[in-house]
Amino acid sequence: MISLGLRLVVNGGREAIVRLVILTVAVSLGVGLLLTAVAATNAAVTWNNRHAWYWTGTSSEPPGPATAGIAPLWWHPSGDLYDGQAIVRFDVAATGASSPVPPGIPRDPPPGQYYASPALIALLRDAPANQLADRFPGRLAGAIGDAALPSPASLVVIVGRSAAQLAHAPDSVRVTSIAKALPGYQTECVGQGCRTECHGQGCRATPNPRGLAYFPVDPGGGANSVDLILSVVALAVLLPVLIFIATATRLSTARREERFAAMRLAGATRRQVSVIAAMESTMAGIAGVAAGFGVFFLLRIPVAAIPFIDQPFFPAELKLSLLDIIAVAVGVPVFAAIAARLALRRVNISPLGVARRARPKPPGAWRVVPLLAGLGELGFWTVHGHPASGAGQVQAFVSSFALILLGLFIAGPWLTMASARAMARWTSRPGTLIAARRIADDPRAAFRAVSGLVLALFVTTVAVVAITTQNAKEPSRFGTVAEDNMLTDQFAVSSPGSSVFTGAGPAASAAPLAARLQAIPGVQGVVVIRMDPWLNIPGRFDDIGSDGNGKFSPVPASVVSCAQLATVPALGRCPAGAATAAYPAGGYNGTGVGGNNGATAITWPAANTPVARLDTLAVDSVNVGTDGSLAAIEQARTVLETAHAYPVLNAPSTLDDIVKQDNSTNSGYQQLANVVILVSLPIAGCTLAAGIAAGLADRKRPFSLLRLTGARLAMLRRVVALEGAVPLLSVSAVAIGAGFAGAAMFASEAQQYPMVAPGAAYYLLTAAGIIISLGIIAATFPLLARITGPEVARNE
Structure with missing residues (x-):
């Protein structure tokens, strides 16, 4: 059966070769995006971990006890500014040759020398000395290595001082080691046990009996940051990519079902047909994975330059672990084979029903229950309050929104069927009736084509409304x-x-x-x-x-x-x-x-x-x-x-x-939301294009027969347009409504502020996404004219 399956794939004629090439291209694009998302996640973890040494000497990472053989290092963290850009500064003074050395530099700088990050060195070179360089006493001793910097855009300086200078400087501490691990979940207050007095320009530290350094700005990183990033990537980036791969592997599903049903009726067993189907999908999956790694390497450097977390990544940090490579290289072909196996469910149960194009069982109304359950869980946190710990809050809200997303996917086919039945009830035009009957016959396939865009609209709505509410809660201007x-x-x-x-x-x-x-x-x-x-x-x-x-x-x-x-x-x-x-x-x-x-x-x-x-x-x-x-x-x-x-x-x-x-935190969240929107919308567009193309390929013969019986091409275009637009608009309306409902409850509970409606940019972006999607549907009209000629109507 394996050899027969390979021969059918390779020697199955022009149609089989074209189908294999299309499957390979679609899977390679999906795999390339999947690898890029995984590598970006790894880079975010590395970015987060490289903040660890920033926390040295703070209340989150207090100085260690005196250690024999290690001379203490005087440590004074502070912040600086230039043209609105934050500079992280550390003044240090070694008390002996064995004093700990911050990462990225060969030795502690002596008084009169300092080390700076490459981005700060470039800034020092461009800015007049009396505007920046004169703030750092002495001369530049060298550059801080990349291993100590979260991002190539990081502005960091390590200034050498004398022990006598720092011994009398407020908020200096003596440390015997540099922090190598991030602290746990952080509150908004950093250092000094959160005991500060704020008057006027900034906060002054209260007396510090424990000798802990006070960091005037959030050093960055921490479990809160990375968990948020990973959660967003998992829900809003990886999921659309997986949907696209699943859609790509189902191209020409109807045609394949017909061929395999004919084999079953001719005497082939379920196992034999399953092996043949798996061989075709597995070959496309293997070829797509190989090409997908090439797509990943092409995307790697451009993606690293995107300020995914308000800062670009080092290109070298967008890397894949051995486990990532094995998981994708093995998982995608296996996933393709499983998808092919699941697609044969109807063929294995009733090959005669497939041959006669029997109508599948319609989805039930129970499908809306998970969506309501997700909204209900979020409402529970709104009424009873969210968990006190940072980890508990992330788990609570991520699980609620994940359940809402899952509910949208489960409820989508039923909502699509309900919209099609309503459309059929209120129209008498033949094109509309054909489209309504087609959608109602297989609402799962109709919804599958637009599912990626539905996800993108939901995520966009929640992100934009949450950020708009936060900005309203914390006004960006106070004075004249x-x-x-x-x-x-x-x-x-x-x-x-x-x-x-x-x-x-x-x-x-x-x-x-x-x-x-x-x-x-x-x-x-x-x-x-x-x-x-x-x-x-x-x-x-x-x-x-x-x-x-x-x-x-x-x-x-x-x-x-x-x-x-x-x-x-x-x-x-x-x-x-x-x-x-x-x-x-x-x-x-x-x-x-x-x-x-x-x-x-x-x-x-x-x-x-x-x-x-x-x-x-x-x-x-x-x-x-x-x-x-x-x-x-x-x-x-x-x-x-x-x-x-x-x-x-x-x-x-x-x-x-x-x-x-x-507003720096809000700006980072805004940037994260922008990246999610810009990534998820194109992926959703690719999914929609693949779904529409698959639907046209599956209906070449029915459409050709309709044209032979006198149906005009304009009516067929109306059918295709409605089959894509009805599920798109109906389920998108539900997704946007669920997004506003979820964002309203999140604002009330987590943000402690009434929800604020987004500005015109959100509505323009949403309208643009829907219009582009409708444009993708319209772009298939020339293909419709080419594949519905009289020669396609012949019997095989």
Whole structure:
């Protein structure tokens, strides 16, 4: 039987060769996409794991105990910014030759040297030194190796310091090893046991009895990130690819059923027919797998450049493990053989029924139960609350949405049949009636062709609505344009053993600093905020609440010169006749103080601090008003960073910088959603094209007979269009509705915010996907004219 099956495949005439070639091409494209998705998943895991050393010394990965023979390494993680791009910075100081060395560099940099990632080196080369390079003391010692970087776009610097410098720097710790494993699930608070006080521009760490480093920005990675990525890839990328492969292996199903039914009626056993069918599918699967690896290597470099997680991958990391290769190389041919075997179910049960084209049993209404169960499970979490742990939340919501997806696939044939019956009930046109009868006779095949697009529409709806809701929950702008262009630097730091804010140094140092800042082209004003523990002001500021009209909670108070404040109107104004004014400690960043109305209209309370005393007070923060130019902002940032006697914890930031950092997670999710949409829609289009082509190939003879009996080609085109459009539109409407329902419940429970409808872009994207799908159906019309000639109507 095996040799007979091979001969039928190779020597079965032109039709058999064409069918084998089409199957091979379709399977190779599907395998190439499958391998690319698996390799991208492996790259995401590698990207995640390479964040491990970032967490060294934090509360998630605390310093290890003193170890004999290992000299401690002073470790100070911090963040920096350039043109809205985040830079991860580590200041280190080795205390001996045996001190641990961060990955990617040959040795700890001595004072006066630093190592930088290749992307940062390129940025240092392009940017003027006074805007970036002058922030890092000394000279560049070399590049950080790729093995230590999550992405080729990572901006990382390791700066060498002396032990004496870091010993007195806030939030420095001594570590005896570099973290090699990621911490578990992370909360939104990082470091310091989540004990921070936030006033003004950023967060200041409270006293730290355990000696843990405070990371001012989320270092990235963690189980939450990778689990989300893997879940999205599994549900929204791998599933469409598998659907496409399954559709491809079922090309010419009806014609094959007729041939195998004839063999069964001629005396062939079920086993013999199964072997022959498996040989054809297996050969196409083997050839398709071989070609699919070639497709993967062609896609590998372009896919690596796609910012799948808001950052590109290293091309070398898009790789396949031996297990991946074996699973695909063996699994796809086996999957093709199983699909061929399942396709023979009707032939084995009733070959005579296949020969006579007996109508298969219609799907039952029970198929909607899994879909309702998925929505019900999501509703359960909405009513009773989701699990507290990060792992439990991922499992709960992923299982709910997975059940909804499965329910859509199970309910799809029944919904398709119901739509066809409704169409037949309300029409009398022959073309519409033929299409309705054809869909109702085999709704499973009709739905199979559009199932990929249904999945894409559901995933797109959920992703876009969730991101729109999150963006509404966390507005992207808080202040005015002038406030966006204002740079704020906090000088106040935590005093060891105390919970009050103290100045970083005598105020006299602020005068030359202000002069340097004012000398920068584009700087419009400098306001120095000073600490005054004896400031006599009311216990709360009036009319500067979160809504612009309420009350603001008591905060540590500072004092500002009204003459300086007048040079930067965006920071508010003093009462008439006042020389000094009380000001929130830490400066103003537009969030919480003044609400969305900004600080321009705020009149700060007058202070009883005389102007002559200001120079004796410690500096709390410095606010620099700029014209918004890159040169002015970055030069001022460099001057502010290098004015400190110690490595800064928080880089001086504009309000626009703060907004971008706050929205960085949402931006990553948006990018992930964009990739899913851009990947799933083309795959769905390929699945639809394969399904329509298979349907036309299976009905060449019936359509030819209709043309011989007088049916016009326009009517046949109407039949083909309706057979594709009816299941597409009907099930897509259900998928979009289920997506909105799921997103609404997810917003209510997980996001703690009412669902916000997406903008016009979503509706345009959805309409474009449906229109393109209808265009794919229309593109088969020329093929219809070619394959329905009189010669096709002959009996075999």
